[in-house]
Amino acid sequence: MPPLCWRHHTLIQALLSRGPLKEKEFQSIFFDVTGKSVDSHQQLFNEYLRKINMELSYVQFELRACRNQYEGGVYYGVINNVADEQSKLGTRYTVPQIAFYKGIIEAIVQDATAQGTISNIAALNVRLENQGASTQVPPAFKNFSMSQKEKSLQEFVQDQWLCTTPDGKIGLGVRSFLDLRSWFHNNEVPTCDVCNEAGIKADLCPNGSCTVRIHEYCLKAKFSQSRIDKVCPKCGTQWPYVVAKAEAVEEEDADVHQPPLVRKRPRRSRIVEEDESQPPSEPLGRRNLRSSRDGQEDESDGPSQVQPSSDPSSRRVRKVEDEESIGQRRKKVQTSNDGSGSGPSQETRRSTRTSSRLHR
Known part of the structure; x- marks a missing residue:
């Protein structure tokens, strides 16, 4: 089996240095080191985790995923599979602190209502004497003061072994859900009927x-x-x-699959389409001439000036105007023809009479 590459090392180092990460955060790191998203390369992502766990198993470690039972989110983290006296030497917590943590965990999992929390006062009142292996209470347990308990609670919450709920109570942290899976099973904590995981908050x-x-x-x-x-x-x-x-x-x-909405078309648009479907009511050459003239007006005057319209009423108005102009031209031509055939016009006669009077 080939050794792990730098991409595998980056994923491991991210979890060891930052602690448990949310699913989206861990998948984002996977995308940064591989250039591939988990949504489209789920098999590759699973292969990475399998290969990492194959190597971590030699040192009794495991990359594991769990679900936070308080808010339902999925987290990834690296945990230690061995809980012996030698492994306890690797922790920075003191022996009284470890006993205090175990007392809080037992108080939470033994809650018959499965609320998964205890009050802050109940956590501080946990007795360390019940956590000793022998009947003789160590002096360190007796000297573990209330202020030391309060400081230890803050450290447990900061390190994600415990958490504080919105109502101010103490619950299990993400690292506890990751690391204590076998401990829950060995202590016969009731499991969820659906996922078969320990029902701490259920x-x-x-x-x-x-x-x-x-x-x-x-x-x-x-x-x-x-x-x-x-x-x-x-x-x-x-x-x-x-x-x-x-x-x-x-x-x-x-x-429920509802049919798509049918929008009614505007009445004006139907009239325009019907009008456009009819043949033109005026000669093609005159229509082309008017279109070009209207286009020039639009270019000079801008969009707010007269624009070509497809409204039938405007077409009828234009047609009437054309007929009136044609009639006026015909009258002028007729008038000029009448004047040329019958002698001088009325204006010419008036000017002749005026000049004759002046001469007299």
């Missing part, structure tokens, strides 16, 4: 005697995207799951 079956619990995001995938009855998969009790408005709208859009 919804319980309404039937008090039923032990089924399902993550909130698993409920959404199970009930909102199908038309099956919303009942418990084990006892058949009706599950009080309310479909959100956004989910209901998506489901209606997927099922």
